[in-house]
Amino acid sequence: MMGVILAGGKSKRFGEDKLLYRVDGKPLILHTTERLLKARLVEDVLIVTSKERREKFEDLGFSVLVDELLIGPIGGVYISLKEVGDAFVVAGDMPRINPSFVDLIIGTFYKSESLVCVPVWENGYMEPLHAAYSKDFAEVLRKAIEREEYSLNQAIRGVNFCEIEIENLPPEFGESLFNINKKSDLKSAQLLGQNHVLF
Numbered sequence: 596m597m598g599v600i601l602a603g604g605k606s607k608r609f610g611e612d613k614l615l616y617r618v619d620g621k622p623l624i625l626h627t628t629e630r631l632l633k634a635r636l637v638e639d640v641l642i643v644t645s646k647e648r649r650e651k652f653e654d655l656g657f658s659v660l661v662d663e664l665l666i667g668p669i670g671g672v673y674i675s676l677k678e679v680g681d682a683f684v685v686a687g688d689m690p691r692i693n694p695s696f697v698d699l700i701i702g703t704f705y706k707s708e709s710l711v712c713v714p715v716w717e718n719g720y721m722e723p724l725h726a727a728y729s730k731d732f733a734e735v736l737r738k739a740i741e742r743e744e745y746s747l748n749q750a751i752r753g754v755n756f757c758e759i760e761i762e763n764l765p766p767e768f769g770e771s772l773f774n775i776n777k778k779s780d781l782k783s784a785q786l787l788g789q790n791h792v793l794f
């Protein structure tokens with residue numbers, strides 16, 4: 596299926612466009628896309644961002660879908676499913692994506708009858724920005740957006756979805772969910788990079 600990378604956020608906590616910020620010699624978003632493309636079940640990737648940033652990502656060599664809504668991740672997921680059908684969606688700020696974990700989620704999705712397959716922590720916390728979505732979920736999202744209900748988590752909880760329990764998996768799969776929100780998160784990203792060999 597298509598890999599979709601959400602890149603329409605404001606990077607408020609980071610203080611400048613985090614997805615173009617260079618980490619280990621290249622923009623953060625390239626770390627995310629390169630890892631996502633290593634998943635066997637991801638055919639290609641697509642960036643979903645604002646009109647203003649379209650060119651910046653095209654210059655990096657990506658296909659770009661413009662998010663006119665900019666109401667948060669729910670809008671990016673909605674537009675992608677409408678445009679490309681089934682998709683594996685991640686946030687652009689996830690430089691430690693584990694391709695085997697992505698394949699596990701997509702494989703589980705294909706075997707299930709669910710509209711969404713999403714990793715879930717023991718405490719119930721869901722990771723909707725590292726999840727497989729059916730094109731049929733677009734209609735559910737359209738209705739939620741129409742009602743001005745912009746919580747992706749709430750929309751998922753309203754349908755038949757499958758949960759992938761993170762704590763039951765190898766610990767390096769959990770690292771896949773690590774994301775960069777503040778400048779200080781970069782330190783942990785680099786440390787992980789030096790100490791762990793994922794594949």
Ligand SMILES: Nc1nc2c(ncn2[C@@H]2O[C@H](COP(=O)(O)OP(=O)(O)OP(=O)(O)O)[C@@H](O)[C@H]2O)c(=O)[nH]1
Pocket residue numbers: 601602603604605606607608609643644645662664665666667668670671685686687688724774775776
């Ligand atoms: N297409 C799209 N992507 C979004 C939108 N809002 C957030 N994202 C992306 O979703 C991912 C996770 O969001 P956050 O970690 O909160 O990133 P952010 O919104 O840029 O950062 P903050 O402003 O600090 O919250 C990031 O890759 C964002 O670029 C949106 O309205 N549309």
Ligand SMILES: [Mg+2]
Pocket residue numbers: 686688774775776
């Ligand atoms: Mg984040």
